[in-house]
Amino acid sequence: MLLKNISVDCVIFGFDGERLNVLLWQADPQLLLKVVRENEDYEQVRILYESHPSLLTDYTWGLIGAHVPYETGLDEFAQDITSGSTGLRNVYLRQFQTFGDCNRVAYYRVITVGYYALINPRYHDLQMSPLTRKMMWFDIDHLPRLCFDHEKIIISALNHLRESVKYHPVGFHLLPEKFTLTELQTMYEVILGEKLDIRNFRKKIQKMDFLLESGEKQVNVPHRAARLYKFDKDKYELLVKEGLTFRI
């Protein structure tokens, strides 16, 4: 059984080395209609059909989300949704805000709990549900038209991430295991939306002392190869206990 008035929407952020992207999908109206007609027990679809009729007429993009099952906790369900579209398990997920205006969704009262995920998209393919017409990464500065209040939700997630990234080392979830200092800096620049001074940035990061040199370097780059670093999570936890204040 699904809770008809409660959904979870996930703003899935991915950093490709240059830009911050969000994963969006588009339902296939024909398929939706077909499922509703042929199978009234497919509750998720029936609710979608009743509450979001615009999905049947417009090709609009939306966040990955669904109504919450009675027997699934919110955090757990956000993981389910994320792994359902990215195939990744144990993703970094942050509940950031719940949206509960009366008219945020037409025809129906749906309160949605917003989570954002931070993933490194490099090595993973997307998984599309049978109802999906398209699923794609969009640069956060060039979003398409979105259904309902999903644009507001994305902006809100981004603002939350911006604050969070200044004081907590969450950004590492967006990077591959081994990364260069330039990649790290670029990531901060696209999230914060401002340029950072390369020398000051490196000094600050190195002083915090939770990067490990992997010993490796970039290969096959048409310029001097950069050193690859790893994030030392154990050291970070230790430093936090001793009262470190991470601050970009």
Add this chain to the structure above:
Amino acid sequence: MLLKNISVDCVIFGFDGERLNVLLWQADPQLLLKVVRENEDYEQVRILYESHPSLLTDYTWGLIGAHVPYETGLDEFAQDITSGSTGLRNVYLRQFQTFGDCNRVAYYRVITVGYYALINPRYHDLQMSPLTRKMMWFDIDHLPRLCFDHEKIIISALNHLRESVKYHPVGFHLLPEKFTLTELQTMYEVILGEKLDIRNFRKKIQKMDFLLESGEKQVNVPHRAARLYKFDKDKYELLVKEGLTFRI
């Protein structure tokens, strides 16, 4: 109509000049039962009765909260709940987290959206609903036993407030219109749980430049009378636009 699976709980913080307190209430089991028997249409009570049977047997304290009406937005409803118990309108309210574990409330799936309110309790009396046996302020360091996961919710609200107060001037909502620098400092000390240096605190606050001297002083105090200040909201907004970073 009420949404049976969604409630709002308000952690109402009040600062009395010395301690940070939370407003809690206790239902009256006899009254609850009576209302349920005599009036099946009193939906709020019926739901409470069905989902929270322990309220009928134990005298437990809980947060001020209720199930959300179909036609009321979440933010609006949090205001309703707060004004229903404090009589105050246009209170500072912050949605901080939504709690959605499956078993947070026995017998029933209820997802609750947590808000905290910051008020100055000095000049206001509490308003008790007919179902209330007791309603009281509790020092946050000496909470009674609480029903459901309400202790967790309060701790979570407090942590959120602690972070928030470091970077945003929200603390002013806890103070009366006119206050002394010592009251301001004490407020920060009890929220942050640490002593601050008086001279450095005053320098920092004065440099931020959004306090106005009211020209008045304390009266009838058995020591040198302190100057009374007001918070200059317009100036603060202006400084924020210019890129001020408030930081205690």
Add this chain to the structure above:
DNA sequence: CCAAAAGTGTTAGACCTACACCCATGA
């Protein structure tokens, strides 16, 4: 040898921390 990005240090000013004594008031 050229293009492209990696990598590195110093200085001036702002900010933070630690710390101790006199002042005004009411009882």
Add this chain to the structure above:
DNA sequence: TCATGGGTGTAGGTCTAACACTTTTGG
């Protein structure tokens, strides 16, 4: 006149911001 909290300044160390050139690599 005493008890109580109000109110004030300085110095040393740390952090921040601004800024330009050399190195390495592949093509």
